[in-house]
Amino acid sequence: MKLVLATSNRGKIKEITAMYSDFDVVPYSELIAPFEIVEDGVDFKANALIKARAVYEALHDDTLIVLADDSGISVDALGGAPGIYSARYAGMGASDTDNLYALIEALNVQGVTHSPAHYTAAIAMVSVQEEATVHGWMYGTAIAEARGEGGFGYDPMFIPSGYEHTLGELSSEVKVRLSHRSKALALAKMMLQR
Numbered sequence: 001m002k003l004v005l006a007t008s009n010r011g012k013i014k015e016i017t018a019m020y021s022d023f024d025v026v027p028y029s030e031l032i033a034p035f036e037i038v039e040d041g042v043d044f045k046a047n048a049l050i051k052a053r054a055v056y057e058a059l060h061d062d063t064l065i066v067l068a069d070d071s072g073i074s075v076d077a078l079g080g081a082p083g084i085y086s087a088r089y090a091g092m093g094a095s096d097t098d099n100l101y102a103l104i105e106a107l108n109v110q111g112v113t114h115s116p117a118h119y120t121a122a123i124a125m126v127s128v129q130e131e132a133t134v135h136g137w138m139y140g141t142a143i144a145e146a147r148g149e150g151g152f153g154y155d156p157m158f159i160p161s162g163y164e165h166t167l168g169e170l171s172s173e174v175k176v177r178l179s180h181r182s183k184a185l186a187l188a189k190m191m192l193q194r
């Protein structure tokens with residue numbers, strides 16, 4: 001079954017490809033020229049559907065299934081920010097590193113060294129037959145410093161519940177066991193197999 005990923009995020013592509021080794025997974029940019037998708041949905045689910053539909057429609061191939069991920073981190077001490085704005089917390093076109101240090105700075109400004117936080121992933125699947133969405137979450141603590149080089153995005157400042165190290169310091173195997181994306185992808189896989 002060919003599964004087209006409607007994402008340009010290399011960290012997501014790596015994680016999804018590793019977890020879906022039993023599928024024929026291809027990023028959409030290998031099939032058509034990548035294009036900008038306006039993510040103006042009200043929540044993660046709406047944005048995941050916007051991305052999956054946009055790529056499905058652009059491909060013009062009803063044998064394909066398109067899968068999109070919309071995700072982000074929500075920090076309690078910041079009222080749940082950045083949430084759905086995680087990819088542009090430091091402004092439009094910001095890099096992962098810019099966003100990471102902007103979030104650390106926001107905690108420092110509040111005088112917060114540790115705050116409860118969680119990641120959310122919404123996965124949307126679009127095919128000729130149907131559209132479906134699933135979610136996954138990972139809870140833990142956001143800290144006001146970056147530790148480790150592993151993972152991507154906000155991982156160097158996120159300590160999963162039950163651990164003492166950040167996802168930047170922990171192995172990718174640990175992240176696969178715990179992550180918001182893994183949980184959502186496991187549900188999505190059951191639907192795809194059905």
Ligand code: ITT
Nearest residue numbers: 007008009069070071072073086087152153154155
């Ligand atoms: P696509 O829309 O092309 O998929 P994107 O990076 O713009 O790529 P999102 O709009 O879903 O994706 O934004 C997700 C943001 O949350 C982005 O800044 C990521 O770095 C961050 N994020 C999501 N999952 C993460 C994870 O597992 N670890 C670290 N950061 C993550």
